[in-house]
Amino acid sequence: MTLQTTGPISLGNVGAELGRAAGTTTSLGETAVRNLAGIASGAIKLSNLYGKSSVAFTPAGGLSSGSPVALSDWAAGGGNAAVTIQCTQSAVWTWSGSGGTGSFVNVASGGSSTAITFRLSNTGYSIRQSFWTVSATAGGVTRYWQVELINEGYA
Structure with missing residues (x-):
């Protein structure tokens, strides 16, 4: 705290x-x-x-929901687009968004972990895109992110 x-x-x-x-x-x-x-x-x-905290997020998040840090990844050729956010302590992760086909999040919204990964796979010939709004709280510290993943599948 x-x-x-x-x-x-x-x-x-x-x-x-x-x-x-x-x-x-x-x-x-x-x-x-x-x-x-x-x-x-x-x-x-x-x-x-005064006011110091040992809680740290990597990458660092925004200080409010109105100023989240934008994270993104792009993949093609059947690979995975992915973003991982880590915390020095177990955090409660809350997220919402449009994952769609091929999307995966390793922590349920409201669940606890020291890291969360958003992933989008695509083994087809179409473009897939997913977008999540994310917050995490640990030790009384809350941070915010927006995650966008794009996967072009096979070219």
């Missing part, structure tokens, strides 16, 4: 954000804490960690 943006913050809060068990020692100078704070060297203080 994202660290608070105001008020007292403790190394216990930071350790929990990093996914550590309660009572595990966490220190300001260690690499994981510096990475979370975004401070590679020099002085670091607890206030550098």
Whole structure:
């Protein structure tokens, strides 16, 4: 869950954000804490960690449904067009769209996983296209994408 943006913050809060068990020692100078704070060297203080989250999506998503990140792939010759989105923690994935014939999503909408893959296969001689609107939530962080796949099948 994202660290608070105001008020007292403790190394216990930071350790929990990093996914550590309660009572595990966490220190300001260690690499994981510096990475979370975004401070590679020099002085670091607890206030550098306000609003930070260890949750990361790859590729990074948009901050709202009104500004999703567009992802696409194209394939031909009987191959697969595919897009995979990953998260550093298990996320709840919500999606809707027009998959159509040959489309596949490996996580049901509302399901949880650390990654989701959208795929469109085509072994015919026609063009297939699919489009999905996607959001994911992990650790209190929500991100948004639009996925478009095009598969021209056999040429």
